[in-house]
Amino acid sequence: MSTTHIEYLGVQWGPEGIALVQNGRKLLFIPKHSIRRIKIRKGFQSAHPLLQITLGVLILLTGIGFLLHLLLWFHRGGIAYDFEFMMLLCIPVGFWILYDGTKWGLYLEVELDSGKRRIMFQRSPSPDELTEVIRHAARLGYFFDPFDAPGDLLP
Numbered sequence: 334m335s336t337t338h339i340e341y342l343g344v345q346w347g348p349e350g351i352a353l354v355q356n357g358r359k360l361l362f363i364p365k366h367s368i369r370r371i372k373i374r375k376g377f378q379s380a381h382p383l384l385q386i387t388l389g390v391l392i393l394l395t396g397i398g399f400l401l402h403l404l405l406w407f408h409r410g411g412i413a414y415d416f417e418f419m420m421l422l423c424i425p426v427g428f429w430i431l432y433d434g435t436k437w438g439l440y441l442e443v444e445l446d447s448g449k450r451r452i453m454f455q456r457s458p459s460p461d462e463l464t465e466v467i468r469h470a471a472r473l474g475y476f477f478d479p480f481d482a483p484g485d486l487l488p
Contacts, residue, residue, distance in 0.1 A: 336396075337473070339466060339469045339470060339473070340354065341454075341462065341463075341466045342454040342455045342456060342458055342460070343355060343453075343454060343455040344441065344452055344454060345359075346466075346469070346470045346473055346475060347473070348365070348473060349364065349365060350362055350363050350364040350365040350366075350368070350399070351363045351365070351368070351371075351443065351452060351475070353452050353453070355455075357479065361450070361452065363450060363452075365475075367445045367446050367447070368443055368444070368445060368475065368476075369444045369445065369446065369476075370443075370444045370476050370477070370478055371441055371442070371443050371444070371470075371475055371477050371478070372432055372441070372442040372444070372477070372478040373439060373440075373441060373442075373463075373477070373478070374439070374440055374441075374442045375437075375438070375439055375440075376425065376433070376440070377434070377436065377437060378436040378437065378438055378440055378451075378453045379434045379435075379436065380451055381432050382435070384434075384444075385430060385431075385433065385434030386431060386434040386435060388430055388434075389427050389428070389429075389430035389431030389432075389434055390427070390431060391427075392423050392427035392430060393423065393424060393427025393428060393430075393431060395420065395423045396420060396421055396422070396423030396424035396425075396426075396427055397424065399417050399420040399421060399423070400421060400424065401416070401422065402417060403417055403421070409465060409477065422453070430436075438453070438456075438457055439454055439457060439463075440452060440453045440454065441453075441454075449469065461470055476484070
């Protein structure tokens with residue numbers, strides 16, 4: 334690992350700040366000067382899990398409602414519109430939103446001057462690798478909550 338740049342499971346630390354990276358593109362960037370402290374947390378990966386789960390369930394139920402109507406139409410006859418067939422796409426979209434809202438794992442809670450931000454890892458980190466990354470990030474001047482022990486948070 335470089336001493337000026339660290340990238341681990343989609344999280345990139347550098348002298349300028351922390352970034353969430355996906356496919357080589359920065360999705361989120363937090364300047365270093367606005368960071369007070371970093372905590373390692375375990376929980377929902379979504380920033381608004383309740384809202385996302387509710388929206389996923391509503392969209393999923395909408396698609397299931399149209400599916401039931403089309404099944405009745407197929408069985409009893411009547412009129413079915415193209416719109417009803419297109420609304421069946423609500424079923425996979427609702428499942429995807431629901432799945433994404435219920436993802437559970439480790440994330441970084443970054444305390445800023447103006448609030449908090451979550452940065453999610455792409456997958457579950459190993460305790461040894463995470464400890465090493467935290468050491469390198471600390472050398473770059475990032476401050477982690479001393480009460481967070483990576484081994485205690487991992488499954």
